[in-house]
Amino acid sequence: MLFADEVVCVSTETLAKKTVVLGITGSIAAVRTIELAHELIRRGATVQGVMTEGAQRIIHPDAVECATGNPVITRWTGRVPWVEYCADGGSGDLLLIAPCTAATIGKIAHGIPDTLVSIFAATAIGSGMPVVIAPAMCMDMYSSIVRANIEILLENGVTIVGPVIEEGKAKIAGSDDIVRWVERTLSGSALDGRRVIITGGATAEPIDPVRMITSRASGKMGTELAFEAFRRGADVTLVHRGHTGFTGIQEIYVETAEDMIDAVINELEKGYDILLSAAAISDYTLDPSRDKIESGAQLTLNLRPTEKLLEAVRSTYPEITVVGFKLETASGDTLIKRAKEAMTRYGLDMVVANTVKSMGREDGEVWIIDNDHGIDHVSGAKSVIASEIFDRISGLPEQER
Numbered sequence: 001m002l003f004a005d006e007v008v009c010v011s012t013e014t015l016a017k018k019t020v021v022l023g024i025t026g027s028i029a030a031v032r033t034i035e036l037a038h039e040l041i042r043r044g045a046t047v048q049g050v051m052t053e054g055a056q057r058i059i060h061p062d063a064v065e066c067a068t069g070n071p072v073i074t075r076w077t078g079r080v081p082w083v084e085y086c087a088d089g090g091s092g093d094l095l096l097i098a099p100c101t102a103a104t105i106g107k108i109a110h111g112i113p114d115t116l117v118s119i120f121a122a123t124a125i126g127s128g129m130p131v132v133i134a135p136a137m138c139m140d141m142y143s144s145i146v147r148a149n150i151e152i153l154l155e156n157g158v159t160i161v162g163p164v165i166e167e168g169k170a171k172i173a174g175s176d177d178i179v180r181w182v183e184r185t186l187s188g189s190a191l192d193g194r195r196v197i198i199t200g201g202a203t204a205e206p207i208d209p210v211r212m213i214t215s216r217a218s219g220k221m222g223t224e225l226a227f228e229a230f231r232r233g234a235d236v237t238l239v240h241r242g243h244t245g246f247t248g249i250q251e252i253y254v255e256t257a258e259d260m261i262d263a264v265i266n267e268l269e270k271g272y273d274i275l276l277s278a279a280a281i282s283d284y285t286l287d288p289s290r291d292k293i294e295s296g297a298q299l300t301l302n303l304r305p306t307e308k309l310l311e312a313v314r315s316t317y318p319e320i321t322v323v324g325f326k327l328e329t330a331s332g333d334t335l336i337k338r339a340k341e342a343m344t345r346y347g348l349d350m351v352v353a354n355t356v357k358s359m360g361r362e363d364g365e366v367w368i369i370d371n372d373h374g375i376d377h378v379s380g381a382k383s384v385i386a387s388e389i390f391d392r393i394s395g396l397p398e399q400e401r
Contacts, residue, residue, distance in 0.1 A: 013044030014183045014231065014387075020045045021085050021092045021124075023117040024064065026054020029099035029136035029172040033059065036098060036175045037067040043179065048085060048092065049073065052104070052115045073116060082116075086124040094186055095124040098161075099136035099172045102146045108133075108158075109149035125156055130185045132159045136172035139165070159185055162247075177246055180227060184248070189233035190394055195272040196229040198222055199264060199279035199309070200240040203257045207301065208289040217280035218360045220382050221325075225276055228386040237272075239263050240279065257282040257306040264309060268317050274393065275313060276323045278352075282306055310346040321396060323389070324348040331355050339369055349396055352389060368392050 020040050024033050037047050049064040049072040061072040073081050085092035097104065097117055104117055113119035124131050133153065137146070142163065150160055161181045162173030172178075200222015204214040219242045226238040226249050236249040239260055243251060252267065254260040260281055268275070284303040293299065310324055324346060326339040339353035350370040358364030365379040368389060378388045 015040060015186065016044035018045050018093045018186055019048060019085070019091055020182065021048050021050060021095045021120060022064075022068070023095060023097035023100075023120055024049060024051045024055040024059070025097065025099060025101045025104045025115075025117055026052055026058060027099040027101050027136040027172070028058060030055050030058040032172055032175065033098065034063060034067045036178060037064065039175045039179045040096075040182065041068070043183070045182075046070070050081075050116050050120055052117050054101070076116065082120045082123045086120050086127060086129050088127040090127070090129070092124075092129065094130045094132065094182060095120055096132045096134075096178070096182060097121065098132075098134035098178055100133045102135070102137045102141045105133070105135060105146060105149050105153065109152040125158070130159070131157070132161060132178070132181055132185055134161045134172050134178050135163045135170060137163070137170050139168045139170055142170035177248070180230060180246065180248060183231040184233060187231050187233060191229060191232040191234035191390075194234045194274065195237075195270075196234040196274045196276070197237045197239065197264065197267055197272045198225050198229065198276045199260060199281070200225070200238060201242050202280045203241060203260055203282045204255055205257065205282050205285045206255075206288040207286065208291065208293045210292050213282065213284070213286075213301075215280045215282070216356075216359045219279075220360075220362065221358075221364065221385070222276075222278040224382045224386040225278055225389065228383070228390050232390060234274075237267055239267070257285060257309075261307055261309050261312055265312055265316060268313065268320070272320060274321045274323070276325075276389075277309060277313075278325045279309075280327065281309055308346075310348070314347050318347075321349050321393070322346070323350045323352065323393065326351055326353045327356065327359075328353070329356055336367060336369070336375065339367065343369065343371075350389075350392060370396060372396070 024030050040047050047068040048070050049068050051072055051074050061074050064072045107118040108121040113122040159181055161178050163170035164173055201219025202215040202217040204212040206212050219240050222240055223244055226236050229236045230248050238249055239252045252263050254263050285306050286301055286303050326342045328335050328338055335353050339351045343351040353367040363381050364385055366385055368376045378385050
């Protein structure tokens with residue numbers, strides 16, 4: 001067999017050995033902090049809760065202690081916990097304030113440390129500790145004054161997540177989105193300043209206004225690749241037929257193979273460093289009927305081959321790093337052989353080989369191949385596979401074509 005170095009992965013802890021200080025203020029969105037704490041802990045973080053008096057009127061400190069496994073800081077003491085956790089050399093790695101009210105945003109922006117959370121923030125900003133804030137308030141309060149205060153925080157290096165504007169409210173961002181920003185802030189920024197474009201999911205070729213030809217590809221791999229690139233500090237664009245709703249990445253919606261190829265080629269004109277072509281782009285297309293085709297009769301479709309995205313990219317942008325994906329029904333040596341042939345044919349820097357067994361699932365099994373590191377076999381959740389792929393990308397040599 002050709003499988004050289006085997007890496008079998010089950011889970012990943014992106015926040016392992018990190019201590020996140022979770023500041024909770026008096027918004028009704030404080031009820032969401034239990035879920036948020038759980039998500040941080042699932043990724044390996046230690047979570048230390050800090051609550052204002054207003055927050056304690058909405059959610060009991062015992063609930064936060066139960067969620068985090070640590071006693072919650074709820075009052076001023078001679079221990080000066082803001083120094084213990086947020087001063088230079090403190091035990092905290094990041095201060096996350098979620099939810100953060102308009103009042104707390106104003107206090108932090110203008111240096112008024114008269115609540116537990118605002119004094120933690122003042123100390124963290126002063127020491128250079130990373131600070132992430134997720135605002136939440138009613139829409140009328142999310143005024144030009146509050147937004148001006150947010151600008152002050154941004155100028156001082158604070159990361160702002162959201163809010164989500166809907167139902168007449170400036171709602172706290174989703175827990176997954178907040179956690180991604182925390183991961184990005186603490187990741188070490190391996191891809192900081194790099195622009196990454198990713199294709200994902202299936203395209204669809206219309207037969208008529210109702211029917212289409214598509215594949216079983218779910219787009220999960222492309223989405224996880226986009227999230228992983230974001231975590232590592234990249235400027236990310238995801239071209240697909242889906243919608244993640246995550247504001248940290250740019251999404252371009254496409255339908256057909258032609259749409260996807262045009263979108264990628266046009267986007268590459270803006271300057272990118274890496275392309276990961278994970279989409280199941282249609283190999284065939286047809287001229288669709290303008291009207292719905294009547295059912296009941298035998299139907300013959302005249303299919304013609306579509307253009308190949310990787311050929312178009314290589315001919316137009318020969319210097320970009322390109323990672324291709326090779327999907328086959330065959331496995332073993334045949335799969336590896338065909339993946340290597342694709343790498344040679346399209347001039348790929350790396351190829352990820354997999355079989356149809358991984359399609360539409362949350363987990364998968366792949367073989368990562370490049371010319372310098374041989375073959376790695378990786379299995380597990382697609383988020384884990386995405387992490388392994390970017391680990392390998394970081395090891396690719398800088399080269400001129």
